[in-house]
Amino acid sequence: MSKIVIVGAGYAGVMAAAHLDRAGIPFTVVNNHDYHYFTTLLHEAAGGRGPAENYQVPIKEVLRKDTSELVIDEITGVDREKKVVKGKAGEYAYDYLIYSLGWISEYFGIKGLKENSMSITNLDSAVQIRQHIENEFKAYTQDHDPRHLRIALGGAGLTGIELMGELVDYIPTLCASLGISYNDVDMQCIEAMPTILPMVAEHLRPYVFETLTKKGARLRTGTKIMEVTPGVVHLDGGEKVEAGTIVWTGGVRANPLLADSGFTVDRRGKAKVNSFLQSTDDDHIFIAGDSAWAEDENGKPYPPTAQVAEQMGACVAHNLAALLAGKPMKNFKASLKGTLCSLGAEVGVGDAFGIPIKGATAGLMKEGSKIKYLWELGGVRLAGDRGKNVMQL
Template sequence: MEKRIVILGAGYAGLVCALQTRKYLNSSDASITIVNKHNYHQLITLLHETAVGARSDRSLRIPLQKVLHDKNVEIKKGTVVKLDPDAKQVKLENDETLTYDLLVVALGSETEYFGIPGLKEHAFTLKSLNQARLLRAHIESCFARYPLEHKRELLRFVVGGAGFSGIELVGEFADALPRLAAEAGVPLELVEIYNVEAAPGILPGFDPELVKTAEESLKARGVRFMTGVPITQVEPGLVHLKSGDTIESETIVWTGGVRGNQIVVDSGLETDPRGRAKVDEHLQSVNHEDVYVLGDCALILNEQGRPYPPTAQLAWQMGAACGKFLYHDIRGGLKEDFKPNIAGAIASLGRKEAIGKIGKSFKTTGKMAYFFKDASNYRYLNKIGSVFTNR
């Protein structure tokens, strides 16, 4: 009898899961429905590039139909509002209800604001193409307004958080601001970029030698780092710091943390305090074995018992593994435990420059590191059967 598989989310984990599942199972084994709020897949690891106009947002948008057109996978555009694992139902925003035999939850994460007053209301975030487009339009507006209003806060840009997302964004800022200033006829020396981080240094937990390289490169291009200084409050045009200092700015972008999807928390799946679903060695919910949880909304622990950081490579590896697990659920056989193979970590520092660690010991910087980052993007696109469009 045909099983009904429903996959929620067409991000890195969900899309790869759909492709791999159909690779192993034909339509007589299972129907596959993938639900996504947009009719396209987003390359969110490159959002920092389109946020400052370095790459067209169209190039980060891959139509789902293009990838899945011959895979016999139903694409349903919709927003999930509720999961009911006990009833095996998913409710969508338009009041449509889907039923399933096996469910894959890959809904991604939400921004963690840590209870900082005003941060959610007054800061930009960078978790979708629409948010990137909004930020880009705002930045361009700031430069266009300055010759008319002469407010210094229009040319002062604050990025909260100095993890990979924050550093990649300030790197793009550093490379894009000279162009934006020239186009608006604004003296470049008036433009300021601040990167504020609560931890003692940038890129917490990353290789110290590479961190030093990144910091030197970014400082040379005008980035001002404020580390060990948490943001305590944000008001319109004003950022308050724990040190008592304030920064007047019309632009604050928050990249300082993520948490699990609230829909998962509300569903009754067992989660940790950060809202990530607890899963077993086969990526199944610990209290609902017919529900798989992948990507940023799943809690995956490393050998030291610490959560893996949410990355695209971890997400699509989970998606690929889940395809095999679904095959065994329907066809039988033993499941192998999921064991991530983290090839390394690379952070771009702007146009054609990056730092990275490949494997356990190989370090790379500059253009070579950027080449490795580009190569990892092409590797992923090859896996899903797509290519970059024109910038």
């Protein structure tokens, strides 16, 4: 019997695992936690909307059959010649590998940025950001140093704007609980490009500005971060922003293991795949999610989004099952349903199937997308049990 190993239980890996589990095909998932977390909702955990446990599902709740095995380990490399993935705790031999180790922050070589900022890369780091902000605000009540109340976010893409949306809802409550005037808080999102949210229709961007600035945020465009030293963001015009909390939300790249393991990668470290999502370097390796350099029928690379990752996960499970059964595999084609950007718990902005939406409609659709995802992962069982947590019902 062929040995199947899945590395990484993000959106792509866990979806592939759920499909193989349902099909009763034996496999092993190697992941660094025993839970799968919702990467697209980490800004909620960082901004204090809900406790960390609301944003995760134990992998054992997804894998129900005894043909599925979960191993907790951190993967450090792939030896394609020996067909072995290496972890810190052991080695895992495979006949077929599903590689879905996701992304890391992209720092673009900006001096001091990695060392002197936080980033929302996983559930732990999201919780650390919330705790850090709370500690800074508590410190302000002791020494009244205004730097404790300054929060600087670097980059106004979806991550930066969604995090700011959470902060403008949460920080007033935090201030009230500590006896701090919200007027003394300075929260700024610093964006190098002339506009925020390039993926959202241009005519909707003023709504984002209005919603967030009315609630106390500053959105600064055309302002590039050049360097970060401890507690200081250095901007291109020479201005220095002294901030107790500095969060980098300026971009992502694929996990570097792919490049380190000799795969053909693009400028953001994604490995080239064919239309079946097999590595072009090795057809025993399927690559799914933000690590995959996959293109649509017009040669346009798919974006590193959760909806694409989930669909890739389902596709690699299907193709692997087909391959093992001697049946034809199918070409991957993502169905792009749109982009939704929350602006706090109530409202949002984006598009559904190309139709621009904003306000409560977008906020509700974003909430609905949480249940839809859980449904696809584990049917009524997960949507019912976990859905009420993640939607705080």
